[in-house]
Amino acid sequence: MTSANIEDPRGPGRARIPSSRGLSRAARRVASFVFSLAVTLFGLLLVTFLIARVVPLDPVLAVVGDRATQAQYEAARVELGLDRPLPEQFVRYVGDVLTGDLGTANLTGQPVLRDIQRTFPNTLELATFATILGIVLGIPGGVVGAVFQGRWPDQVIRVVGLLGYSMPVFWLGLVALLIFYGILGWAPGPGRLDVTQQFTYEFDVTRYTGSVILDSALSGAWDVFRNAVAHLILPAAVLGYFSMAYISRMTRSFMLEQLGQEYITAARVKGVPEWRVIWVHALGNAMVPLITVIVLSYASLLEGSVLTETVFAWPGLGLYVTQALFAADFNAVLGGTLVIGAMFIVLNLLSDILYAIVDPRAR
Known part of the structure; x- marks a missing residue:
């Protein structure tokens, strides 16, 4: 038989039993996906490991300080495992990561995983x-x-988008703070919360997700919720402007391609309303490649919000990694890099799933 499924011999309309060929094809697809995912994760671990060895900073000095004796320096180097061969160091590094041990951050004195759990929800919100x-x-x-x-x-739309590509994000953030916070007083200052609301959040709000907005809403702390939203508007608007510029440009390109297709002409000839031709038929087909654009834009904001978080003193993962890099805290830097890399992998997988949902031809 050439079909992947065969009918139940009890008659038509009965459940169809998958054939061995269909099952083997599905198994190959799953195995291929798992293998590619494992290779990608292995490559991510290898790259982050090599980064720590290539950067011209000494992680041992970051631990013991400049005034440590040679004996103290060598003892710390042995304790960190830096005296072992590189392959052995890499195997140890992979084993620690797979067990959730990202080391201890010299900057905070806390486990890196705990610091990431504290800072990453803020970056996700933004x-x-x-x-x-x-x-x-x-x-x-x-x-x-x-x-x-x-x-x-x-x-007009193209000029607005061009400005979004041209203006440095840190400059736009500083100008936004100057105008809307310093001059007009419409927005709160830098930071995630005001000092009083931060105190309320620390002691009166139950941490369900790590997100200030979600946790304050779930706990009924509406003063904290409103203050958190107010602090979010300005930095989100600055980042959203750059996202809007990219998405609008790609949407325009995809729509121009679709509006030139024969099915659009046929729909107009048949008397289909123009709004339906544009917003249902053309945009519906343009959404297939646009999904990938949106997902990649989201991933780039997770990675590229470092300058925005720095300007607005936003306690997210980008600011955390930046401060760790200046302090030569490699455990924190590598932990943050791993999280961002893993998010790219997850979002690419999500993009493929959404692509198959929107376009049946891709299933």
């Missing part, structure tokens, strides 16, 4: 709200630009 803002403004902007190609709405 990147998520910025991506939502980029989607809400970028997709309609790209559609309008494609529909009015070459006319003034398209020119």
Whole structure:
């Protein structure tokens, strides 16, 4: 038989029994996916390990300090395992990571995993709200630009997007703070919460997820919730502007391609309303490649929010890794790098799944 499934001999309409060929094909796909995932993770571990060996900073000095004696230096070097051959160090490093041991951060004196659990939800909040803002403004902007190609709405949208690509994020963040916080007083200052609300959050809010907004809402601490949202608006708007510029540009490109297709002409000839042609047929097909753009934009915001977090004193993973890098705290730097790399892998997997859901041809 050539079919992957065969009918139940009890008659039509009965359950179909998967054939051995269909099962073997599915098993090969699963095995291929697991193998590629394992290779990717192994490559990520290898790269982060080599980074720690290539960077011209001495992690031993970061532990013992500049005034340590040679004996103290050598003792710390042995304790850190840096006296062993590189292959042995790598095997030990992989084993520690697989057991969840990312070492202790010299900067905070806490396990790196605990620091990441504390800081990463703040970065997730910032990147998520910025991506939502980029989607809400970028997709309609790209559609309008494609529909009015070459006319003034398209020119305005393209100029706004060009400015988003051109302006450095740290400069835009400083200008936003100067105007909306320093001059107009519309936004709260840098940081995640005001001092009083931070005290309330530390002692009165139950930590369910690590997200200030979610935990304060679930705990009914609405003063903390409102203050957290107020602090989030300005940095999320700065990051969202760059996300919007990228998404609108790619949406415009995909829409121009779809609007030139024959099925769009046929739909118009049949009398399909123009709004349906644009927002249902053309945008529906443009969403297939646009999903990958949105997911990669989200991943880049998770990785590239370092400058925004620094300008706004946002206690996220980017600021944590930056401070650790200046302090030569390699355990913290490598732990943060691993988390960001793992998020890229997860988001790429999510992109493939969403791609198959939206486009049945990819299943």
